Amino acid sequence: MVPVTYYLVLSAILFTIGVAAFIFKRNIITIFMSIELMLNAVNLSFVAFANMYQNLNGQIFVFFVMVVAAAEAAVGLAIIISVFRTRETLNVDRVNLLKL
Amino acid sequence: MIHQILFFIFAAICVAGALNLLLQKHPINSALSLIVVMGSLALLYLLLGAQFVAAIQIIVYAGAIMVLFVFVIMLLNAGVEEDTHGSRIAVYFGVPAVAGLVGMVLYVLLQSSHIDYQVQLGAFAKPTKDVAMLLFRDFLLPFEVTSVLVLIAIMGAVVLARREP
Numbered sequence: 001m002v003p004v005t006y007y008l009v010l011s012a013i014l015f016t017i018g019v020a021a022f023i024f025k026r027n028i029i030t031i032f033m034s035i036e037l038m039l040n041a042v043n044l045s046f047v048a049f050a051n052m053y054q055n056l057n058g059q060i061f062v063f064f065v066m067v068v069a070a071a072e073a074a075v076g077l078a079i080i081i082s083v084f085r086t087r088e089t090l091n092v093d094r095v096n097l098l099k100l
Numbered sequence: 101m102i103h104q105i106l107f108f109i110f111a112a113i114c115v116a117g118a119l120n121l122l123l124q125k126h127p128i129n130s131a132l133s134l135i136v137v138m139g140s141l142a143l144l145y146l147l148l149g150a151q152f153v154a155a156i157q158i159i160v161y162a163g164a165i166m167v168l169f170v171f172v173i174m175l176l177n178a179g180v181e182e183d184t185h186g187s188r189i190a191v192y193f194g195v196p197a198v199a200g201l202v203g204m205v206l207y208v209l210l211q212s213s214h215i216d217y218q219v220q221l222g223a224f225a226k227p228t229k230d231v232a233m234l235l236f237r238d239f240l241l242p243f244e245v246t247s248v249l250v251l252i253a254i255m256g257a258v259v260l261a262r263r264e265p
Contacts, residue, residue: 017118023194071253078260093186
């Protein structure tokens with residue numbers, strides 16, 4: 001028996017680490033991966049609450065979050081490739097114009 | 101007892117992998133530690149009785165999305181990230197922001213201590229058939245909308261990544 005609060009605390013820890021990585025990292029691919037980490041942390045909360053309320057709707061929401069994350073990863077990585085092709089860098093500090 | 105042992109082992113692996121993502125300088129190391137986080141999250145989903153979510157966590161996240169990330173890292177030949185002036189500004193403003201977020205989350209969790217629900221292993225074992233019934237009957241319209249979303253994402257990725265003629 002594990003209190004559901006433990007799962008929520010773990011989710012909060014993972015989300016905070018994701019926010020920290022989003023702020024501190026300079027590589028655009030790593031920043032993108034920290035967004036995925038935050039999405040995963042929220043998914044853990046959804047599944048924990050689905051267990052708590054004995055309701056499957058939380059798991060359906062996790063499914064939709066995963067679909068959106070997959071679409072976002074495909075488009076985002078295409079944008080990264082496009083940026084790298086024109087700017088020749090992955091450092092977000094060197095991509096400081098609002099154009100490619 | 102076995103539930104607690106498994107939870108603490110895989111929670112520790114999760115947090116260690118996430119911290120490794122934060123501390124590593126090379127993006128391929130960050131990507132591999134993120135795969136570790138996703139794998140151990142799949143086992144936590146199994147502990148919470150979500151077999152379908154655990155399976156698609158492995159297949160979609162650790163299988164498809166992270167392969168895409170690793171592929172792009174190798175395609176662009178990404179190296180060790182450099183320490184520019186902007187990253188020091190990010191540290192000065194980011195540390196108070198993260199500390200504030202941690203404080204806020206801990207405050208909310210301590211306020212919600214009236215939630216004393218205990219997760220029992222196997223107490224919430226809805227079969228995948230129930231998930232399918234919900235997904236293809238009650239959530240049919242959102243499900244169909246996601247197919248349009250994925251189609252648009254495919255077209256967007258092709259247009260964005262195409263080499264300019």
